[in-house]
Amino acid sequence: xxxxxxxxxxxxxxxxxxxxxxxxxxxxxxxxxxxxxxxxxxxxxxxxxxxxxxxxxxxxxxxxxxxxxxxxxxxxxxxxxxxxxxxxxxxxxxxxxxxxxxxxxxxxxxxxxxxxxxxxxxxxxxxxxxxxxxxxxxxxxxxxxxxxxxxxxxxxxxxxxxxxxxxxxxxxxxxxxxxxx
Numbered sequence: 733x734x735x736x737x738x739x740x741x742x743x744x745x746x747x748x749x750x751x752x753x754x755x756x757x758x759x760x761x762x763x764x765x766x767x768x769x770x771x772x773x774x775x776x777x778x779x780x781x782x783x784x785x786x787x788x789x790x791x792x793x794x795x796x797x798x799x800x801x802x803x804x805x806x807x808x809x810x811x812x813x814x815x816x817x818x819x820x821x822x823x824x825x826x827x828x829x830x831x832x833x834x835x836x837x838x839x840x841x842x843x844x845x846x847x848x849x850x851x852x853x854x855x856x857x858x859x860x861x862x863x864x865x866x867x868x869x870x871x872x873x874x875x876x877x878x879x880x881x882x883x884x885x886x887x888x889x890x891x892x893x894x895x896x897x898x899x900x901x902x903x904x905x906x907x908x909x910x911x912x913x
Contacts, residue, residue: 756771
């Protein structure tokens with residue numbers, strides 16, 4: 733079965749490189765076709781008409797850090813949570829919270845950010861300091877944003893920020909609607 737497939741593919745490859753024919757009809761319109769017609773001429777393509785993209789060689793940027801050097805001690809970044817403010821009460825019945833942080837200097841391409849809520853990472857690492865959370869449980873929550881290297885080493889962290897989320901109670905009974913007579 734595999735041999736038959738290879739033979740069919742080779743045959744189709746030969747068809748793809750078939751000749752192109754050009755002719756002019758009685759009204760002076762130029763036509764192209766892959767099958768010859770009366771008074772048609774085979775068209776030869778030059779090598780510069782092939783669709784080829786030549787990519788420039790990759791540029792190597794020296795990061796200035798040697799392989800045997802370690803990263804500098806201390807925090808590489810100054811980080812803080814800008815929104816919500818400390819001990820802010822958020823009222824959202826869907827449990828949606830947006831945590832916005834700031835970082836300086838700009839985050840290096842090899843570093844990522846994670847959001848930690850109540851001591852647990854909330855999702856995958858990302859480059860943006862804006863985190864959108866959905867369906868967060870009501871109550872008090874503590875957030876931190878951490879900058880991590882590729883190997884998972886913590887480079888910097890925001891001070892913990894406590895916020896309160898209020899959601900409508902799930903145990904509330906709906907009021908009965910009066911019946912009409």
